[in-house]
Amino acid sequence: MAGEAPELSAQERAGKAFPVSWDQFHRDCRALTWRLNEVGPFHAVIAITRGGLVPAAIVARELGVRVIDTVCIASYEHNKQGELQVLKGISEAAMKLGGGTGKGLLIVDDLVDTGKTGKLVREMLPDAHFATVYAKPMGRPLVDTFITEVSQDTWIFFPWDTALSYHPPLRDGAA
Numbered sequence: 074m075a076g077e078a079p080e081l082s083a084q085e086r087a088g089k090a091f092p093v094s095w096d097q098f099h100r101d102c103r104a105l106t107w108r109l110n111e112v113g114p115f116h117a118v119i120a121i122t123r124g125g126l127v128p129a130a131i132v133a134r135e136l137g138v139r140v141i142d143t144v145c146i147a148s149y150e151h152n153k154q155g156e157l158q159v160l161k162g163i164s165e166a167a168m169k170l171g172g173g174t175g176k177g178l179l180i181v182d183d184l185v186d187t188g189k190t191g192k193l194v195r196e197m198l199p200d201a202h203f204a205t206v207y208a209k210p211m212g213r214p215l216v217d218t219f220i221t222e223v224s225q226d227t228w229i230f231f232p233w234d235t236a237l238s239y240h241p242p243l244r245d246g247a248a
């Protein structure tokens with residue numbers, strides 16, 4: 074259909090790799106907080122698990138927010154997206170802090186890709202501020218604040234999903 078991104082195979086998606094180190098991730102989260110500090114204050118941070126837990130901890134620490142809640146959503150099996158499953162909704166206490174619509178609440182996730190996860194959480198908290206560290210073009214319109222945009226066919230490798238390992242030289246036989 075016109076205007077829609079073509080379906081990419083797992084290999085194509087994994088082809089353009091964007092590996093992120095712990096150091097880089099921490100820096101990017103701090104940069105995100107600088108921007109969010111202009112928008113707040115926030116009553117609470119809502120982390121979209123699991124990927125949003127790490128940036129939420131860093132952002133909450135920098136902003137001095139001590140109330141942190143989770144919305145638990147699963148959809149990807151490796152790099153293939155399936156049906157979205159809400160495993161746990163937002164707590165009543167956090168809902169109350171956001172006046173039922175999310176006003177004054179900060180939703181944090183590691184990234185938006187297709188935007189499906191972000192859209193679902195935005196529907197739960199329409200007046201909340203939604204921040205991610207990274208954004209791909211399809212999901213970008215859903216995010217209020219982010220730090221780095223990567224292309225739709227890039228796969229971001231987070232430090233908690235990776236480990237240091239041997240990488241063969243580019244030129245055949247150079248090892």
Ligand SMILES: O=P(O)(O)OC[C@H]1O[C@H](OP(=O)(O)OP(=O)(O)O)[C@H](O)[C@@H]1O
Pocket residue numbers: 121122123124125146147148149150154182183184185186187188189190191212
């Ligand atoms: O914009 P979308 O295409 O919806 O994708 C973005 C979501 O996908 C990943 O979560 P995932 O469902 O893999 O779960 P995880 O956070 O537990 O790894 C990521 O952490 C975002 O939450």
Ligand code: HPA
Pocket residue numbers: 149184186227228229230231
């Ligand atoms: O690029 C990505 N990297 C890691 N997890 C993801 N979930 C959706 N897109 C991505």
Ligand SMILES: [Mg+2]
Pocket residue numbers: 121122123124125146182
């Ligand atoms: Mg996630």
